[in-house]
Structures are given as structure tokens and as C-alpha cells.
Amino acid sequence: MPVLLFAEASEGVFKKPIFEAATFAYDLAQKLGTDLQAVTVGPVDAAAATGLGAYGVSKVHQVLGDSFVNAAFASAVAKVAESIDAKAVVMAQTYNGRAIAPRVAVKLSAAALSGLITVPDPAAGFDTTRMAYSGKGVEELKVNADQMVITVKTNGYKVEEHPVATTLVEVSNFSSNDVDAVALELIKAAEGISLTEAETVVSAGRGMKGPENWAMIEELASLLGAATACSKPVSDMDWRPHHEHVGQTGIQISPTLYIAIGISGAIQHLAGVSSSKNIVVINKDPEAPFFKIADFGIVGDLFDVVPQLIASLKSRVG
Amino acid sequence: MLKILVCISHVPDTTTKIQFEGDGSKLNKTGVTFIINPYCEYGLSRAIGFQEEGKKVAITALCVGGPEVEPTLRRALAIGADDAVRINADATDAGFVAKQIANYCNGKEFDVIFTGKESIDFNGSLVPGMLAEYLESSFVSYATHMDIADPESMTAQVKREVDGGEEVMEVPLPAVISCQKGIAEWRIPNMRGIMGARKKPLSVVSPNESLELVATVQFSYPPAKGNCQYFQPEDVSKLVDSLTNKGLV
Numbered sequence: 001m002p003v004l005l006f007a008e009a010s011e012g013v014f015k016k017p018i019f020e021a022a023t024f025a026y027d028l029a030q031k032l033g034t035d036l037q038a039v040t041v042g043p044v045d046a047a048a049a050t051g052l053g054a055y056g057v058s059k060v061h062q063v064l065g066d067s068f069v070n071a072a073f074a075s076a077v078a079k080v081a082e083s084i085d086a087k088a089v090v091m092a093q094t095y096n097g098r099a100i101a102p103r104v105a106v107k108l109s110a111a112a113l114s115g116l117i118t119v120p121d122p123a124a125g126f127d128t129t130r131m132a133y134s135g136k137g138v139e140e141l142k143v144n145a146d147q148m149v150i151t152v153k154t155n156g157y158k159v160e161e162h163p164v165a166t167t168l169v170e171v172s173n174f175s176s177n178d179v180d181a182v183a184l185e186l187i188k189a190a191e192g193i194s195l196t197e198a199e200t201v202v203s204a205g206r207g208m209k210g211p212e213n214w215a216m217i218e219e220l221a222s223l224l225g226a227a228t229a230c231s232k233p234v235s236d237m238d239w240r241p242h243h244e245h246v247g248q249t250g251i252q253i254s255p256t257l258y259i260a261i262g263i264s265g266a267i268q269h270l271a272g273v274s275s276s277k278n279i280v281v282i283n284k285d286p287e288a289p290f291f292k293i294a295d296f297g298i299v300g301d302l303f304d305v306v307p308q309l310i311a312s313l314k315s316r317v318g
Numbered sequence: 319m320l321k322i323l324v325c326i327s328h329v330p331d332t333t334t335k336i337q338f339e340g341d342g343s344k345l346n347k348t349g350v351t352f353i354i355n356p357y358c359e360y361g362l363s364r365a366i367g368f369q370e371e372g373k374k375v376a377i378t379a380l381c382v383g384g385p386e387v388e389p390t391l392r393r394a395l396a397i398g399a400d401d402a403v404r405i406n407a408d409a410t411d412a413g414f415v416a417k418q419i420a421n422y423c424n425g426k427e428f429d430v431i432f433t434g435k436e437s438i439d440f441n442g443s444l445v446p447g448m449l450a451e452y453l454e455s456s457f458v459s460y461a462t463h464m465d466i467a468d469p470e471s472m473t474a475q476v477k478r479e480v481d482g483g484e485e486v487m488e489v490p491l492p493a494v495i496s497c498q499k500g501i502a503e504w505r506i507p508n509m510r511g512i513m514g515a516r517k518k519p520l521s522v523v524s525p526n527e528s529l530e531l532v533a534t535v536q537f538s539y540p541p542a543k544g545n546c547q548y549f550q551p552e553d554v555s556k557l558v559d560s561l562t563n564k565g566l567v
């Protein structure tokens with residue numbers, strides 16, 4: 001019973017969350033003493049598919065065709081999972097992964113586990129943990145099923161390579177008669193680093209006073225190769241675009257480094273960022289709640305600290 | 319007439335203090351404020367929006383939960399749902415919850431089933447997709463916009479968030495739509511709504527037999543943080559040193 005990775009392609013190639021899921025899936029396969037295979041759905045670059053071998057994938061099942069929506073994706077993944085009797089189906093917690101995983105779980109009568117950051121232990125009845133109640137608790141879970149469908153939290157698992165030889169096989173005769181929504185058009189977000197995938201995020205709040213002051217946040221972000229984010233009131237007032245809003249009602253992220261500038265650290269904001277691995281807080285109020293979960297802090301005026309930070313980084317780059 | 323079901327989960331308010339029973343088996347509910355999951359409230363607001371656009375709609379709010387969730391359903395009635403249903407079972411495993419809702423929907427011919435994109439207690443984001451699969455209906459996840467230009471046509475125009483942008487979709491009804499910010503604005507119930515909510519029907523139905531494939535073993539607290547290393551504002555370069563040493567910049 002192999003482990004099956006759903007390798008979701010974006011424009012024919014794979015992005016970082018897929019490699020994180022692949023590493024997770026490989027580690028699970030090792031614990032189970034089985035091999036790792038992958039399924040791709042839709043058009044995929046041949047070199048990219050073979051390249052999955054670097055992450056321990058020994059066989060890639062390619063379901064070809066070009067017009068798939070969620071239901072058909074789920075049918076295709078489930079079909080391959082059934083054909084190889086997969087013990088677990090692993091995918092990245094991308095938007096598509098989140099939509100597809102629950103459907104695959106129902107098709108396979110498998111247990112669904114979302115947003116995992118640790119590999120379930122077969123020796124302990126597949127026990128695993130997830131965060132609960134906005135990061136205020138940890139829940140230990142037990143799986144009472146023979147099969148599992150897992151999504152791996154973006155930025156939640158470190159990518160490692162385990163090169164093996166890989167073969168590509170085409171899945172022929174796949175047809176879907178699923179009823180589903182039809183995508184008419186994709187409105188692309190502005191180019192830039194994706195917030196959920198970014199290793200470093202520079203985020204700013206109402207302490208910035210107004211949208212005209214954001215140039216330094218963008219400069220800092222570009223020096224660090226970081227994505228930019230903001231608190232809810234900032235996007236509510238249209239100082240920044242809505243897709244930058246992080247927190248309970250915005251996007252949840254877990255970058256390696258989160259720099260919070262002029263953000264108080266209200267619990268609803270923390271709900272979206274508290275799983276960041278390192279947090280830097282710059283705030284003039286020593287009592288700001290954000291300092292309680294910070295790793296590094298500066299109590300000071302951001303209009304003074306941020307330009308210094310930029311200068312210091314620039315002097316190092318050269 | 320558009321028949322709309324709004325699936326509501328009953329969750330602790332984010333600002334509430336979280337404590338577990340001594341043995342870690344479950345949440346200690348004493349003193350905890352429970353609310354309508356904010357994403358479900360977007361769905362409820364969108365449903366009421368259809369009514370305001372002059373469409374004929376019937377809105378049912380549904381929650382899988384014990385008697386303690388009834389105040390949350392009453393609040394949904396106060397905001398504007400016409401009737402409420404409680405499926406009398408503890409909501410634990412997502413598959414179990416989705417199955418119960420699907421059973422309830424059987425034969426009721428809902429045109430639109432709104433859910434939140436996720437519940438803020440466990441952020442599972444599993445119930446909506448599982449429900450769509452059980453119902454074999456179309457499904458749009460993470461919807462940011464929805465119109466039904468012509469109810470006779472049995473199609474909806476929906477936008478959803480995807481990696482790298484937004485997708486414009488044409489959706490055959492019935493459909494499960496999981497909602498997030500953008501699809502509607504939250505509404506505060508008025509006095510008339512609150513008074514009227516008491517008289518609206520809230521029925522309790524029994525759950526069907528169904529397996530739970532994922533179970534809680536135990537809750538614990540995350541390791542405490544709180545050893546923030548401080549730097550003086552004039553020592554910014556020392557902060558950069560520390561970040562460099564940890565390989566962060």
C-alpha cells in the first residue's frame with residue numbers, strides 16, 4: 001500500500017508547497033515501509049514530472065486532459081489512489097488542495113486530516129496533532145480508518161531531497177461526468193511573492209498613520225525578498241489591498257520570519273500569524289500585546305527604526 | 319422560490335480564554351463565549367442579500383450540536399434566517415458532521431447551501447467539500463462574490479479565491495458555496511429581529527448512525543513563548559546581526 005502524492009501543477013510546473021507535501025509524503029512512506037508515488041492531473045511539463053524523483057517519488061501517474069475543476073480533479077486522484085490501493089493520499093494545503101482533499105476522502109471512505117505539520121505515526125495508531133482554538137491549544141488526534149487523506153500546511157514542513165529513479169505512466173481512459181462549476185476566467189493577482197508561500201513577511205498596521213508611508217515597508221520587503229501583509233483595519237480603510245490582510249478573518253500564514261511594524265497584536269491578528277517561526281515586533285508601546293509572542297523586539301518609533309533597519313541591511317548587501 | 323440552507327458552526331469567540339478539562343479530554347466551557355462562526359455569518363448575510371434584491375427566498379439555518387448551540391441558532395434567526403434546525407449530536411469529526419447535514423438535505427431540494435470557508439476552532443475546512451461530495455452537487459470553495467442573475471436558470475455567478483488570483487465561475491445549482499470575506503458584510507440584528515427570533519421555529523432532529531474516522535485523544539497547551547529579546551532603537555544593527563546569525567536574513 002504505497003503513499004500517493006497529489007502533485008498539483010500550476011501552469012505545468014510545481015511550486016514549493018508541493019515539494020513540502022512531497023517531503024512529508026516521503027517521510028510517511030518511510031515510516032510505513034512502503035514507496036511513494038504521485039499523481040498529476042492536467043497538463044504537466046515532462047521535466048517537472050520526472051523531477052519529482054528528487055523527492056523520492058518512484059512513479060508518476062499522469063491523468064491527461066486540460067479542463068478539470070475540483071470534482072473531476074478529485075475523481076482523478078481517487079481513481080489512481082484506488083488503482084494502487086494507496087494507504088494515504090497527501091497533498092499541499094493550497095486553495096485547490098483544500099477543495100479537493102475532502103472530496104477524495106469521501107470517495108475513499110478515508111479519514112481526512114487537514115493542515116498537518118507532523119507525520120502521523122503508524123506505530124501509535126496514526127496519532128497526530130493539529131493546532132486548535134486560534135493557536136491557544138494543541139489537539140492530539142487518532143485515526144480510526146484504514147486510509148487517510150492529508151493536507152500539509154504551507155510552510156509547515158521542511159523540504160528535503162531523496163533522489164530515486166522515477167517512471168512516468170499515463171492513465172488512459174479517464175473521463176469524468178461530475179457536475180461542477182465551470183471556470184470562465186482567471187483574474188490574476190498582481191505579480192509578486194505569494195503571501196502564503198513567502199519565507200519572510202513584512203507586515204504593518206495602523207501605526208503607519210496612512211497609506212502614503214508604505215514606501216519604506218515595500219523597500220524593506222524587497223531588500224529581504226519578503227511578501228507584504230497588513231492588519232485588518234489597514235485593508236478596511238483601503239490603505240492596502242484586501243489580499244494582504246492577515247489574521248482570523250484574513251489569510252493565515254506561517255513564514256520563517258514575520259516582521260510586525262506598528263501592529264498592536266490583537267488576538268484576531270495573532271490567530272493568523274502566531275505559527276510564524278520567528279517574530280520581530282517594532283512598536284512604540286512597550287505594553288503592546290504582540291511583544292508577548294515575539295522573539296525579537298524593539299520598543300521605538302517605527303518612523304525612526306524602519307529607515308535604520310533599511311540602512312543597516314543595505315550596508316551589508318554591499 | 320430559492321431555498322437556502324446556511325450551515326452554522328458554533329465556536330468560541332477568539333478573544334475568549336481557552337482552558338481544557340483537567341485530564342485534557344475536552345474544552346472547559348465555563349465562562350467561554352460562543353459565537354456564530356464568522357465565515358458562516360458571511361453566508362447568512364449573503365442569503366439575506368438575495369431577499370433584499372427582491373428575490374423570493376426561504377432561509378434555514380442549521381447546526382450539528384447539542385442543546386448548548388441553540389442560542390447561536392437563535393442569533394441566526396435574529397439576523398434574518400426564517401427557521402432553524404439543530405441536529406442533535408456532538409460535532410466532532412468533519413466527516414460525521416458532513417454526513418449528518420447531507421442526510422438532512424436529502425429530499426429537501428435546497429438550491430444553495432452556504433457554509434463558511436472554515437470553522438475558527440480547528441480551521442479544518444473539510445465539512446463543505448465533504449458535504450458537496452455526499453450530495454454530488456457542484457461546489458465552490460472560498461467564494462468572494464455570488465450573484466444569481468436569473469433564479470429560473472438555476473445557475474449562479476460566483477468568484478472564488480485560488481492560488482495566484484481569483485476565478486470567475488458559472489455554477490449549476492444546487493451548489494455548496496463556502497464563504498469568506500467579500501461575499502457580503504456582516505449584519506447586526508435589530509430589536510425587531512431579536513424579538514421575532516423567539517417566535518421563529520427551531521426544530522431538533524435526531525442524527526443518523528455514522529462512523530467517526532478521526533477522534534480527539536487529548537488537548538494540551540502550546541509551549542509558552544515570552545522570551546522576547548529586546549534591542550534599543552539605536553541598536554538596530556544588532557538586531558540585524560542576530561537575524562543574520564540565525565540565517566533569517
Ligand SMILES: Cc1cc2nc3c(=O)[nH]c(=O)nc-3n(C[C@H](O)[C@H](O)[C@H](O)COP(=O)(O)OP(=O)(O)OC[C@H]3O[C@@H](n4cnc5c(N)ncnc54)[C@H](O)[C@@H]3O)c2cc1C
Binds near residue numbers: 282
Ligand atoms: C471578529 C473580528 C475579526 C477580526 N479579524 C482580524 C484579522 O483577521 N486581522 C487583524 O489584523 N485584525 C482583525 N480584527 C481586528 C483586531 O481586533 C484589531 O482591531 C486590529 O488587528 C488592530 O490593528 P492594528 O494593530 O493595525 O491597529 P491598532 O490596534 O490601532 O494598533 C496600532 C499599533 O501601532 C503602534 N504605533 C502607533 N504609532 C507608532 C509609531 N510611530 N511607531 C511604532 N508603533 C506605533 C501602537 O502602539 C499600536 O500598538 C478583528 C476583529 C474582530 C472583532
Ligand SMILES: Nc1ncnc2c1ncn2[C@@H]1O[C@H](COP(=O)(O)O)[C@@H](O)[C@H]1O
Binds near residue numbers: 434
Ligand atoms: N457542527 C456544524 N454544524 C453545522 N455546520 C457546520 C458544523 N461544523 C462545520 N460546519 C460548516 O462547515 C464549515 C467549515 O467548517 P470546518 O470544516 O469545520 O472548518 C463551517 O463554516 C460551517 O458552515
